[in-house]
């Protein structure tokens with residue numbers, strides 16, 4: 001056996017190959033290829049309608065029709081139902097945050113099913129988001145936008161999933177709250193979580209992410225590491241129309 005054969009390449013947390021997705025007759029993803037290494041933060045960038053959210057929803061199995069390969073920790077999930085996919089260690093925080101008027105903060109945190117023993121207790125989730133402790137009995141929709149986003153993230157941490165999919169967590173939030181969300185993402189990364197983030201705010205993404213995929217018309221148009229994105233930032237801002 002050669003030395004090269006003995007080298008073990010770590011398995012990525014998520015590997016997507018030739019992913020296609022459809023809404024009815026509308027073919028939206030056209031062969032996405034991407035990898036999310038364990039422990040990294042990876043961002044999907046792109047204009048509105050490029051296919052970023054559909055990529056996250058495809059990983060969760062909640063688009064009507066998909067084709068290709070989506071491996072989670074080495075397991076092919078393309079043929080699985082959403083509740084089975086979740087059990088392979090992935091949790092989704094949707095763009096609309098999914099916060100209910102009829103449940104208070106505590107009830108939102110008690111809602112998720114644990115998929116892994118690493119799931120935070122309600123008390124641990126509240127340690128990470130102290131603002132929420134003060135709002136424990138407030139109905140979800142009485143919270144500010146920033147508090148709702150924090151609750152949506154705290155809720156998925158209860159599951160114990162090591163891979164978090166966050167869809168535009170900073171959308172519509174004030175700069176000071178955006179900063180707090182950035183700190184939380186850094187803390188989660190330091191704790192070993194792997195994060196796939198959809199983000200319109202390039203500057204925010206550049207502060208938190210290790211790798212970046214530019215999605216355009218349902219395909220990967222470019223892939224950057226941190227140095228590459230610094231070099232291309234002006235061209236990229238023009239391309240994103242921001």
Ligand SMILES: Nc1ncnc2c1ncn2[C@@H]1O[C@H](COP(=O)(O)OP(=O)(O)OP(=O)(O)O)[C@@H](O)[C@H]1O
Nearest residue numbers: 023026028046047048049050051052053054055198
């Ligand atoms: N439920 C749906 N039914 C039909 N078409 C949809 C549906 N959701 C999204 N689309 C279409 O699929 C394409 C990709 O949408 P997607 O939401 O993935 O884009 P995006 O890059 O996340 O942009 P945005 O930031 O606007 O959400 C768009 O043309 C959009 O109109």
